[in-house]
Amino acid sequence: MQVILTQDVKNLGEKDDVVSVKPGFGRNYLIPQGHAILATESARKVLAENIKQAQFKQEKIKKDADAIAARLVDVKLTIGAKAGESGKIFGAVNTIQVSDALKKLGFEVDRRRITFETDVKFVGDYIANLNLHKEVKVQVPFAVVAE
Known part of the structure; x- marks a missing residue:
């Protein structure tokens, strides 16, 4: 069908x-x-x-998405989260927090266009996949630190 x-x-x-x-x-x-x-x-x-x-x-x-992608190449985000002594986060880091961190740096990215390769439940380094356009995809590294 x-x-x-x-x-x-x-x-x-x-x-x-x-x-x-x-x-x-x-x-x-x-x-x-x-x-x-x-x-x-x-x-x-x-x-x-x-x-x-x-x-x-x-x-x-697409031109706008390419321009944003070119500017996002050198960006590394830091997201603070409450965590226990073992490094486990209370809850998880979600796409809204990544979107807000990007917004503080001047990038307007919709949270529905952000995905993670793995669940973000521990303190450490991760990668966020940003689907800016059908043909423009960017990977932005971010670090989760304990507050």
């Missing part, structure tokens, strides 16, 4: 991608939740026209 995604779906694709999914997944989840529409001939034509019109806007967004 071919569907057109109306928004980003993790592990499936980005908005406006045409993807093949199992019929049950498409009919019972993606379409009722508003994540996708059927990829009929008319829907494909509308999608092509929308992509054509949005191409200029996407180029500008």
Whole structure:
């Protein structure tokens, strides 16, 4: 079954991608939740026209993402968290804290675009993956220190 995604779906694709999914997944989840529409001939034509019109806007967004990525290359963040004597953090460091730390340095990155390779539950050095654009991804190292 071919569907057109109306928004980003993790592990499936980005908005406006045409993807093949199992019929049950498409009919019972993606379409009722508003994540996708059927990829009929008319829907494909509308999608092509929308992509054509949005191409200029996407180029500008990609240029901005490249500029941010170039500035983020040398950035190393430090995030403070309450921790016990063994170095285990009370709770965990989340994407909101990384987004706030980037905001203090002058970078506006949405928290939903930040992921971690491992759970951040101990004091130490980690890497945050920033998906600034479909084609622009940056890894920013950060250190978690005990407060």
